[in-house]
Amino acid sequence: MAQKIGSLYASLDLESANFLNGLKNATRATDRAATSIDKAMLKVSTAVKGFVAVWAANNAIQGAQKLMELADAGKKLEGQLRLATDGFGSYGQAQKDVQRIAAETRADLNETGMLYAKNSRGVKELGGSQQQAALMTENFNKALKVGNAKTQESASAMLAWGQAMNSGKMEGEDYNSIIDASPPLIEALARALGKPIGEMKKLVEEGKVTGQVMMDALTKPEYTQKLIDDFQKVPKTWEETVTLIENQAQTLVTAFDRGSGLSNAIVDLFQSGVDGATDMGRSREQGHRNACRIRSHGTDHPRRLRSSGRCFRASTAGRLRYVR
Known part of the structure; x- marks a missing residue:
């Protein structure tokens, strides 16, 4: 009986240990899942905030556009x-x-x-x-x-x-x-x-x-x-x-x-931006032309031709790309 009882105690101890280990493992798994959920929720929250920001910006743009349309119609x-x-x-x-x-x-x-x-x-x-x-x-x-x-x-x-x-x-x-x-x-x-x-x-x-x-x-x-x-x-x-x-x-x-005079101010603001972009594009184009002129005066003719070819491709394919 004693042995059986001892065996019973031993068996209970073993099962208790397994139970505790399983509980610890389950806890760790739960923690990892909770961490993953937190990270996922953070991503969702960030995405939602980004969506809300884009939505708000889009609505603001649409609102400004409608305002300008009404103002233009009134002027006409x-x-x-x-x-x-x-x-x-x-x-x-x-x-x-x-x-x-x-x-x-x-x-x-x-x-x-x-x-x-x-x-x-x-x-x-x-x-x-x-x-x-x-x-x-x-x-x-x-x-x-x-x-x-x-x-x-x-x-x-x-x-x-x-x-x-x-x-x-x-x-x-x-x-x-x-x-x-x-x-x-x-x-x-x-x-x-x-x-x-x-x-x-x-x-x-x-x-x-x-x-x-x-x-x-x-x-x-x-x-x-x-x-x-x-x-x-x-x-x-x-x-x-x-x-x-x-x-x-x-x-x-x-x-x-x-x-x-709000609509005039908005038009002037955007027109300034357009003019600035145009000036920037012209400056960039002139920079490419100067680079091509410098390379065309080199003494290494094959290299000069290759350089001129790159300048030509840059000026025709995309003026805003820097050419080496």
Whole structure:
């Protein structure tokens, strides 16, 4: 019994030792795994921080780019309105008109401004007023909404209308672009002429749709009331809401930029960088040329030819690479 008991004790001791050794090994393995996990997490953390930094930088660049786009659009619009109101009405009133019309007709600010400028030039030639130019622009935008014109169709119709106003009469191509975008516009012209819409194409070909007819069609209440009533029935859309938000953003950025000159400062900064890079490239190129001249005066002709060949390859294959 004793031996058995002793044997039992011995066996327990042995198993206990194995257990402790296994526990130690498991602990060391766990420590190594924990260390590996820590290192992996550090790498992940570093990668995430790098990703966040890149993402933030990319967003900052995109934000700056959008800011510059809005500022540029605002400058172009201001330039067009200043030209259009030179000797005709008030530039300040033109700004107010364009912002109001774009908001009320749920239209793009820049497109509205360009149309306003073209209408202003045409109305000026006809002896009309700035108020008439504004009313023409407003009712034109409403007609596009009533006609459910798509973006490209609207752009084509605006271009055609502006050309017709500037030339003094509507041509066949202008008519096609306008009726494709908005039949209600042609209907207004037909009312102004007192003719059925079916005769409009012929009247255009005969040169009867003049700038005066176009102005009357979109400014006189007896010709525009139906258009205005129909516009009130057109439902508002999410796309129009986004357009209005973008209009407001451009207006704010333009006002801020006008006071701070931020966009000009950014352009000057980047232009300085471009000029610096250009000067650096020229200096590097001149350095290669000087190196080639020095080598070409050597006494070792084969070596000189090899050197000249390297210079030639460097100057043609990559001017910024140092050549030995």
